[in-house]
Structures are given as C-alpha cells and as structure tokens.
Amino acid sequence: MIAFLRGALASVEAEAVVLDVHGVGYRVNVTAACAAKLSGQVNQEVALHTHLIVREDDLQLYGFFSTDEINVFLLLLGVNGVGPRAALAVLSHLTPHGLVRAVTLEDLSVLTKVPGVGKKIAQRIVLELKDKFEKLTIQSAEMPAIPVKAADVIDDALAGLLALGYGAGEARDAVQRAMESTLGQQAGVAQLIKHALRLLDKAK
Template structure:
C-alpha cells in the first residue's frame, strides 16, 4: 500500500496529477480543487496522502493534501454503493466540513448535486456516516447567509488555473470561466471547469 507520495509535479489534468518520484511518474487522482492548486506548482515538490485501489484489471491512486480529506474519502468508500470516483466527486463538491454539515442536518439535496450520487446513495451516506463524523471530530461548516464574494473569486481563479494547466490560452480560458460563472455562481470548481470546457469546445 502506498500511504503517501513526495515528488515533483510533472503535469496536471482536471482531476489528476502526475508526480515525478525519483524518475517514476505516478498518476494520482485528486479533487478538482486540489488539481487547480497544483496547476500553479509544476516543477515544485509536493506531498500527498494517498490510497491505492487495486482491481483485477486496474490500479488507481487517489491523493489528498490533508489527513482529514483522506479519512473522509475512506469513510465514503465504506458506504454501500459509493465507489472511489463517486467519493472523489463528493470531495470535489464539498469540503470535509461541508459534508459533515450536510450529513448532520440530513441535507440530501446537497449530496444529490454531486454527479453520480442519487437520492438513495445520499440517504445511505447520511445514515451511515452521521455517527462516524462525530468520532472523527470534524466540525460542520456554518451555513453562509449569502454567497461569499471571496469564495466566488477563489473558485473563479481555481477554475481558470485548471484550464491554463490543460493548455488553453489565458484570454479564452478567462472568457469561458466568466461565462460559466454567470450560469452558476454557486457552482463548485469542477462544475465551473466542465461548463467552461463546453464553451471552449463550441468555439472551435
């Protein structure tokens, strides 16, 4: 089992990073926010907590900046019907604190906004993780009274960084992200990137 990796950021995709560890490139699946952060760290050394999932015909690594994130990822994997991609998707849309809040107040709608998570899976997540979150000691996030301008600006910057990492020009990337932001100001970084990519594809 590979518990962590420390290496140089070789390249970044929307939800993956390649780390050069002593000349060996490890492709690690990460959240959209993590990928956006790493896009500005190419050729720099970073450390990621990792979890490896091995199947008969596949082997995947999942990486996280914090122990809190990887602990929540492992909790999600323990929920019946939640696979690694869905668990990563949840953490791309909700921070550990945001997920703790959704589970605590049984906010099913917050969970069903995650691609691949239907109502039944959302209900299982709430049912099975409520007590486990208490044991982990993760405090739930406060509910903002209105969208935080700083958070919105941060999401825009992270989405822009993600598109730049994919090779798009600064001008076209910024225009696409701004158009995506107009459609969904409360969208997560991954949702903004996906919306922006649609606009970029149409412009070709």
C-alpha cells in the same frame, strides 16, 4: 500500500496529477479543487496523502492534501454503492466540513447536487456516516480547525460561486484563498464571494 508521496509535479490534468518520485511517474487521482490549486506548481515539489485501490486489472492512486480529506474519502468508500470516483466527486464539491454538516443535518439537497449522487445514494451516505461523523474530529492538516459558523460561510460562498457557473475546483480554491487572506474568518458570505470573484478575475 502507498500512503504518502512526495515528488516533483510533472503534469496536471482536470482531476489527476503526475508526480515524479525519483524518476518514477505516479499518476494520482485528485479532487478538482486540488488539481486547480496545483495547476501553477508544475516542476515544484508536492506532497500528497494517498490511498491505493487494487482491482484485478487495475491500480489506482487517490491523493489528498489533508488527513481530513483522506479520512472522509475512506469513510465514503465504506458506504454501500459509493465507489472511489463517486467519493472523489463528493470531495470535489464539498469540503470535509461541508460534508459533515450536510450529513449531520440530513441535508439531502446538498448531497444530490454532486454529479452521480442520486437521492438513494445520498440517503445511504447520511444513514451510514452520521454516527461515524459524530465521533470524528475534522481538523485540517494545513490550518486550525474552522469554527462551525465559518464553515457554514465557506459552504454558502462556494454554493454561490457554483450557481454563477464557476467550476467546483476553481470555486473552492478561490473561496479558500479568500478566507486565508486578510478577510480572516469573520467574513460574511457576500464579502467572501466578492473577494473570491476578484481572485477569479485576476486568474483569467
């Protein structure tokens, strides 16, 4: 099992990256947000937590920045009817905190906004993961745990940017950078969206 990769970032695609690890190129499937964040780091050293899925005629690597993301990814894979591509799509549109919140509140409307996730799959995710999420402590490897109120603000701001037509990857990256800036975790939804829009405009 390949649990971790560290190497030079060779290239970035929409939802995949290639890492050069001692001369061997590993293609790793990642979330849209991860790809967006890494788009400006070609040739730099990158480290990802990885999970290898072996099929009869295929090997696929899936990579994540934090242990929260890979833990949630593995839990999603345990849900009947959720494959790796669907699990990755969920994490492209929701942070681990956002997914835990949606499942805990049984908010199917949030889950069905993910491409490829219909009402039946959303119901299965809630049914099969609610108890597991209650026992799981979600804490990012890169930063301290985000308070529930702050997590709600982040998810609402992300929903606002998606409604404005921004892609899931660039929206999540902008919201995260806005939250990590001088705004801190006291920012309201409107303030966070406004700051994220400035970051998105600068990136054009």
